[in-house]
Amino acid sequence: MSRTDTVTYDSPDTRNLLDHTRQGVIGKPLDRPEGPLKVSGSATYSAEWKFDDCAEGVLVLATIAQGTVQRLHKQRVLDMPGVLAVLADEAMTRRSTQGTAGEAPVQGVHTVDYFAQPIALVVAETFEQARDAALALEVDYVESKSPIALDPESPDAEVEDPDNSETVEGGDLEKAMHDAAFAIDVEYRTPGHASAAMEPHATIAQWHGDRLELHGSYQMLAYNVKEIADCLSIDPEKVRIIAPYVGGGFGSKLGITHEAVAAAIAARQLKRPVRVVMSRQQVFETVMRRSETRQRVRLASDASGKLIGLGHEALVSNLPDEEFAEPVTQATEFLYGGENRLLKVEVARISRMTAGSVRAPGEAVGMQVLEAAMDELAEAVDIDPVELRKRNLPAKVPVEGTAYSSRMLVEALDQGAEAFGWDQRRPRPCQTREGDWWIGMGMASAARVNMLVPAEARVTLKADGAALVETDQTDIGTGSYAILGQIAGEMLGLPIDRVNVVLGDTSLPAGAGSGGSFGAISTGSAVMRACEAIRTTLSEALGCDTDALDLKDGTATSGDLSQSLSDLLGGNDIVETGKIEPGKTAEDFSQASYGAFFAEVAVHAFTGETRVRRMTGAFGFGRVLNAKTARSQCLGGMVWGIGSALTEELAFDLRDGHLVNHDLAEYHVPVHADVPAIEVILLEERDAAASPLQAKGVGELGICGAAGAITNAIYNACGARLRNFPMTLDKVIPHLPDPFAEVA
Amino acid sequence: MALPMSRASVNGTDHALPADPRRTLLDWLREDLGLTGTKKGCDHGQCGACTVLVDGRRINSCLSLAQLHDGDTIETIESIGSADNLSPLQKAFVTHDGFQCGYCTPGQICSAKAMMQELSEGWASAVSDDVTAAPDITREELRERMSGNLCRCGAYSNIIAALEEVLADAASERADA
Numbered sequence: 074m075s076r077t078d079t080v081t082y083d084s085p086d087t088r089n090l091l092d093h094t095r096q097g098v099i100g101k102p103l104d105r106p107e108g109p110l111k112v113s114g115s116a117t118y119s120a121e122w123k124f125d126d127c128a129e130g131v132l133v134l135a136t137i138a139q140g141t142v143q144r145l146h147k148q149r150v151l152d153m154p155g156v157l158a159v160l161a162d163e164a165m166t167r168r169s170t171q172g173t174a175g176e177a178p179v180q181g182v183h184t185v186d187y188f189a190q191p192i193a194l195v196v197a198e199t200f201e202q203a204r205d206a207a208l209a210l211e212v213d214y215v216e217s218k219s220p221i222a223l224d225p226e227s228p229d230a231e232v233e234d235p236d237n238s239e240t241v242e243g244g245d246l247e248k249a250m251h252d253a254a255f256a257i258d259v260e261y262r263t264p265g266h267a268s269a270a271m272e273p274h275a276t277i278a279q280w281h282g283d284r285l286e287l288h289g290s291y292q293m294l295a296y297n298v299k300e301i302a303d304c305l306s307i308d309p310e311k312v313r314i315i316a317p318y319v320g321g322g323f324g325s326k327l328g329i330t331h332e333a334v335a336a337a338i339a340a341r342q343l344k345r346p347v348r349v350v351m352s353r354q355q356v357f358e359t360v361m362r363r364s365e366t367r368q369r370v371r372l373a374s375d376a377s378g379k380l381i382g383l384g385h386e387a388l389v390s391n392l393p394d395e396e397f398a399e400p401v402t403q404a405t406e407f408l409y410g411g412e413n414r415l416l417k418v419e420v421a422r423i424s425r426m427t428a429g430s431v432r433a434p435g436e437a438v439g440m441q442v443l444e445a446a447m448d449e450l451a452e453a454v455d456i457d458p459v460e461l462r463k464r465n466l467p468a469k470v471p472v473e474g475t476a477y478s479s480r481m482l483v484e485a486l487d488q489g490a491e492a493f494g495w496d497q498r499r500p501r502p503c504q505t506r507e508g509d510w511w512i513g514m515g516m517a518s519a520a521r522v523n524m525l526v527p528a529e530a531r532v533t534l535k536a537d538g539a540a541l542v543e544t545d546q547t548d549i550g551t552g553s554y555a556i557l558g559q560i561a562g563e564m565l566g567l568p569i570d571r572v573n574v575v576l577g578d579t580s581l582p583a584g585a586g587s588g589g590s591f592g593a594i595s596t597g598s599a600v601m602r603a604c605e606a607i608r609t610t611l612s613e614a615l616g617c618d619t620d621a622l623d624l625k626d627g628t629a630t631s632g633d634l635s636q637s638l639s640d641l642l643g644g645n646d647i648v649e650t651g652k653i654e655p656g657k658t659a660e661d662f663s664q665a666s667y668g669a670f671f672a673e674v675a676v677h678a679f680t681g682e683t684r685v686r687r688m689t690g691a692f693g694f695g696r697v698l699n700a701k702t703a704r705s706q707c708l709g710g711m712v713w714g715i716g717s718a719l720t721e722e723l724a725f726d727l728r729d730g731h732l733v734n735h736d737l738a739e740y741h742v743p744v745h746a747d748v749p750a751i752e753v754i755l756l757e758e759r760d761a762a763a764s765p766l767q768a769k770g771v772g773e774l775g776i777c778g779a780a781g782a783i784t785n786a787i788y789n790a791c792g793a794r795l796r797n798f799p800m801t802l803d804k805v806i807p808h809l810p811d812p813f814a815e816v817a
Numbered sequence: 818m819a820l821p822m823s824r825a826s827v828n829g830t831d832h833a834l835p836a837d838p839r840r841t842l843l844d845w846l847r848e849d850l851g852l853t854g855t856k857k858g859c860d861h862g863q864c865g866a867c868t869v870l871v872d873g874r875r876i877n878s879c880l881s882l883a884q885l886h887d888g889d890t891i892e893t894i895e896s897i898g899s900a901d902n903l904s905p906l907q908k909a910f911v912t913h914d915g916f917q918c919g920y921c922t923p924g925q926i927c928s929a930k931a932m933m934q935e936l937s938e939g940w941a942s943a944v945s946d947d948v949t950a951a952p953d954i955t956r957e958e959l960r961e962r963m964s965g966n967l968c969r970c971g972a973y974s975n976i977i978a979a980l981e982e983v984l985a986d987a988a989s990e991r992a993d994a
C-alpha cells in the first residue's frame with residue numbers, strides 16, 4: 074500500500090488510508106475544540122489584542138467617485154485634542170487585494186477611483202478623538218474630466234474579455250436553438266453582494282526594529298504577508314501575521330486591504346503600535362463587492378428534455394485593470410450536457426469599489442440563474458424538474474471531454490427529494506393556498522468546483538504521545554481547528570483530546586488559507602502527509618511494515634508487537650512537515666462538489682412577501698471530515714441562499730456612484746426570523762482524485778444554487794416568474810394572481 | 818466630564834465610568850475594562866453582537882453612552898461562564914454548533930439569556946397570537962425574539978436548537994421540583 078508521493082498530487086491516492094486507520098475520530102460530529110473559548114468570549118479576535126501605548130487610526134474615505142485629492146486641510150485636524158497624525162501616504166492602498174494575489178493591489182490615495190475609496194488615515198490617542206478628527210477633515214478634490222461609467226449597463230461602459238476566464242464554444246448554439254423541440258432564451262439579473270462578515274476588518278500593527286507584526290483579521294496569511302510586504306517594499310521575511318480567530322471572511326479578507334497597510338505605515342511613522350478598525354459602513358463601501366451580473370441563458374432541448382444546446386453569457390463589472398471577473402459560468406462548464414454551447418463572461422469597466430471574491434465566486438450567482446432557467450425548461454417540456462436534471466448529466470465534460478472524478482448529483486437529487494417530500498409538489502403554479510398565503514415548492518442542483526492548493530503543516534508527535542499540529546491556516550468559522558485535529562488523531566491513533574492544533578501564525582508552516590473551499594482539503598492533506606511520515610518512523614521503531622502498523626489510543630500494534638507510543642518514542646519527539654501542491658489530478662479530472670436543494674415557500678397573496686418555510690439540502694463532497702462542522706457549512710450556505718433570493722442587494726446611486734445601503738440596517742442579511750429549520754443530508758463519498766483525504770470542499774457548496782430553488786418555489790407558489798434577484802415584494806406584486814379568485 | 822460619583826457595577830465589580838462622554842458602553846467595556854467578549858459588529862445598533870445585560874435587560878451596548886450607566890448593574894458574557902466552567906446555555910451552543918466564526922456568539926448568548934427571562938415573565942412578541950396570555954415557546958417565537966442578533970455565518974437553526982434544549986431542560990427541572 075505504500076506510495077511515493079512527490080509534493081504535487083499527480084495521481085489519485087486510492088489507498089484510502091483514513092478508512093484503514095483505527096482511531097475512529099475522522100468524520101465524527103465532534104464539537105469544535107475552540108468552542109468553549111468562543112462561547113465564553115475568551116477567543117481573541119483581531120482588534121482585541123492589548124498593547125501598551127497603542128494609537129487609534131480611522132480611515133477617511135473619498136466623497137467623490139473619480140478625480141484627485143488636491144488638498145487635505147490637515148492643520149485644523151492636527152490641532153484637535155489627541156490627534157497625532159494625518160497620513161495620505163502613497164503606499165496606502167486604493168483598492169483591495171484579490172485573493173491569492175501575493176502582491177500589492179493598486180496603491181496611492183491621491184487618485185480617487187471610486188466613491189468612498191480611502192484617501193487618508195487620521196491617528197489619535199483614542200478612538201473617539203480619531204473618529205471626530207476624521208469626520209472633521211476637510212478635503213479639496215478635483216473631479217475627473219473624463220470619468221468612466223458608474224453603471225455597467227450604460228452604453229459608455231467599456232466592456233472587455235476578462236483575463237481570468239475563457240470562453241467555451243462548441244458546435245453551433247444558434248442552430249441548436251433553432252432545431253430544438255423546446256428553446257428557452259432568458260435574461261436574468263443578480264445584484265452586487267457584500268460579504269458582511271460579522272467582525273469588521275481590523276489590524277493592529279507594530280514594528281520591532283525593521284520587523285513588522287500584525288494582529289488582524291485575514292483569511293490567507295501566507296499570501297497576506299507577501300501582499301503587505303510588497304505594499305511597504307520590505308522583505309516578506311520581516312513580516313509576521315497573527316490571526317488565531319477570524320470573525321468570518323467570506324472572501325472579504327482573502328487579500329490584504331486598507332486598514333492593514335495604513336496601520337503599518339502609521340505605526341512606522343509614530344514608532345508605536347497603531348490599531349485601525351474599519352467601521353461597518355467603511356467595510357461595506359470600500360473593501361470588496363461581488364459584482365452584479367446580467368446573465369443570458371439559452372437552453373435548447375429535444376422533445377424529452379435532453380439538452381442539445383446550452384448558452385450562458387454574463388456581463389459583470391470591475392474597476393479598470395482588475396484581473397478578477399466574477400466567473401459566472403464556472404459550474405455551467407461541467408454540470409449539464411449540450412455539446413452546442415457558448416459560455417462567456419464579459420467585464421464592464423466601471424467606477425465602483427473593487428469587485429472580488431464573495432463566498433463561492435461564480436457559482437453563487439451563476440448557479441442560481443442556471444437553475445432558475447432549468448425550471449423554466451422543465452415547465453416547457455412538462456417534466457419533473459428533478460427528472461430534467463437527471464436526464465442531462467453528461468458522461469464527460471462537454472467540449473473538453475474531461476472525466477469526472479466523482480459526482481453524487483443523482484444521489485443528492487433522489488435522497489433530497491425523498492427527505493423533503495418532493496412527491497407532494499403540485500407541478501402547476503397557484504394550486505395551494507393556506508389563508509392569505511400561496512404555498513409552493515422548488516428545487517435546484519448544487520455544484521461548486523473543487524480545488525487543491527499548495528499547503529504545508531507541521532505535526533509533532535511528542536515524547537509523551539500527544540500530538541501538536543501547527544500551520545498558519547486560519548479558521549474563519551470553517552472548522553479548521555476541529556478537522557485538522559481529527560485528521561492527525563486518526564492518522565496517529567490518538568483520542569482527540571491528545572491532539573492540540575495551533576493556527577493562524579505565519580511563524581508556522583504556510584497552510585492553504587481559507588478561501589475557495591480549499592482550506593480543509595489542502596491543509597488537511599499536508600497534515601495527513603506529515604502524519605504518514607511519522608507513521609513510517611514509528612513502524613521502523615516497532616519493527617514492522619508501515620502498512621502493517623495499527624495505531625489506536627496511543628498504542629502501536631502490529632501482529633504480536635505492541636507498544637505504547639511514549640515507550641516507542643523513547644523520550645524523543647518526532648517532527649515532520651507535510652506538503653502538498655496541486656498536480657496532474659487537477660487537469661486529468663473535472664472535480665466538483667455536488668448537491669441538491671429543495672425549498673418550500675409561502676408567498677403572501679396580497680403583499681407579495683415571501684417566507685421560506687423549510688429547506689432541505691443533500692450534498693456529496695467526498696469524505697466528510699467532521700459531520701457537525703460540515704453540516705454547519707452547508708447550513709450557512711443555504712442561509713446565504715435565502716439572502717440572495719429574497720433580500721440582499723447592493724444599491725449604488727448612479728448619479729454620484731455612492732453605495733446607498735452601506736450597513737446592516739439597509740443591506741439585509743437573513744435574520745433568525747427568516748431562517749426556518751433546515752435539513753442537511755451529508756452523502757458519504759470517496760474522491761481520490763480530489764485529495765489523499767478523499768475529501769472535497771464544502772465551505773461554499775450550500776449557497777451554489779440555493780437561491781434558484783427558492784425562486785422556483787416562488788413560481789410554483791404564485792406563478793410569478795421573476796428574473797431579477799432579489800425577489801422583493803415590489804417585484805412579486807405585479808405578477809400575483811387575483812387574490813380573491815377561486816383556487817383552481 | 819463624568820461626575821466623580823459616576824460608577825457602575827460590571828460583573829460584580831464596581832468601576833468608575835469613563836471621563837470621555839463620547840465613549841460608548843461597548844467601548845468602555847472592551848477598551849477600558851478589557852472585557853472583549855462583548856463584540857463590535859456595527860456600532861450602530863444593527864447587529865446585536867454587543868448585547869449585554871443592564872439591570873437584567875438586554876441592550877445594544879454600542880447604542881448607549883457609558884456615562885448614562887451611573888449606578889447600573891451590567892453583566893457581560895464573561896459573567897455567564899468561563900471556558901472551563903460553561904453555563905448550560907453556553908454548553909448547548911457548543912454541542913449544537915450554534916456558531917461558526919464565533920463573533921456574534923457572545924451577543925447571541927447574552928440576548929438569549931435575557932430573552933428567556935422575558936419569556937418567563939410573560940412578555941409578548943410581535944408573533945404572539947394573544948398578547949395577554951403567557952407566550953407559547955414555539956420556534957417562531959424564539960426566532961422572532963432573537964432576530965436582533967445577526968449571524969452572518971448562518972448558524973441560526975443550530976442556535977434555535979440550542980435554545981430549545983436549554984428551555985426544555987429548564988422546564989423539566991421545574992416539573993421535577
Ligand code: FES
Pocket residue numbers: 856857858859860861862863864865866867868877878879880
Ligand atoms: S455592535 Fe452594537 S448592535 Fe452591532
Ligand code: FES
Pocket residue numbers: 271320321550915916917918919920921922967968969970971972
Ligand atoms: S458565528 Fe459567525 S457571525 Fe455568527
